[in-house]
Amino acid sequence: MRLDCGDGGGAHGGDGGGDVQGRDGGGDVQGRDGGGDGGGDDRGRGDSTAVLQLPAPGKINRYLRVLGRREDGFHEIETQFQFIAWADRLTFEALDSPQIRRIDRHDFALPAEDLCVRAARLLQAECPAAAGRGAVITARKTIPPGSGLGGGSSNAATTLLALNRLWQLGLPRDRLAELGLRLGADVPLFVRGRAALARGIGEKLTPQTPPEKYLCICIPAAVSTARVFAEFRPDDCGNRDNSGSGDATGRGDNSGNSGNRGESDAADPTGNDLESAAARLYPAIGDALAQLRSRGMNAHLTGSGGAIFAEFNSRTEANHAAAALPDNLPARVTPTLNRHPLADF
Secondary structure: OEOOOOOOOOOOOOOOOOOOOOOOOOOOOOOOOOOOOOOOOOOOEOOOOOEEEEEEEEEEEEEEEEEEEOOOOOEEEEEEEEEEEEEEEEEEEEEOOOOEEEEEOOOOOOOOOOHHHHHHHHHHHHOHHHOOOEEEEEEEOOOOOOOOOOHHHHHHHHHHHHHHHHOOOOOOHHHHHHHHHOOOOOHHHHHHOEOEEEEOOOOEEEEOOOOOOEEEEEOOOOOOHHHHHHHOOHHHHOOOEOOOOOOOOOOOOOOOOOOOOOOOOOOOOEOEOOHHHHHHHOHHHHHHHHHHHHOOOOOEEOOOOOOEEEEEOOHHHHHHHHHOOOOOOOEEEEEEEOEOOOOOO
16 A cells, blocks of 8 residues: 655655655744643744754665674674655754753654754753754654654754754764764764765764665564664574675675675675564564565565665656555655755755
């Protein structure tokens, strides 16, 4: 079953938004309906013209290798990140007091101190120029938490970029990426704004240009990343596709010169070492993968799940594939992007 595939720059959410074009066009940023944790209080509001409306796109892991467990308990990985046009929309309004208030315009349950709020507070703590600055952050989320599509990390990165501009901090992108890493391993990816090969815990980034295609995305379960990594076993890596040898473009190089390509040594690797662990914990993931693969789709898990995706060369093909799925497995179609929409912000 196809869900709101749209015909523009990405998939459209139920509120008319959900792509990087910001087509929702509606909603206010005042929060006077008492939504979120800010209520309806408009005291301390700064210049009403100091408002930014920005996208926070998701990502996929085109492949993911787990290379080992570190002494600090984290796992070394190798993965290829690519952005997707499916995006949350965040509105930022400056305050002339140090309050950070978040207003939710969506149906997801988020903690009061989510990554947006934590990102704003981190800037306040680390930047003397941010003293006395505050903001109202209105979140219109369409990317579900626990999907492995990076919505929370993307929201944090967009918050860092937005408040750096709104508060006139002048921090370089490298510094914002350093701060982002303190919030989460994926945040620097969204700050830097380029599709990338990632190593370490995901923070060591080398820009790449994998093919931009269309995705059919299904989310059969919301997962806990910590639980999936805890469930991971070394023998879960047995079904890797490691033909060829990779290069820095993401397009492959079969010259045999492995250079600085890392442990996977794969030209166009596919698969996800966390797939078996996720399917053991969340059987709906295994069932959904089986359904897509039985229909001829080369489906894979992204991140630790629970989203799965299949790539297509055209939107038409992706739409047809999504429409053929059963009603209990709704799908969204969206293009992949090698540049974040805020890459030059």
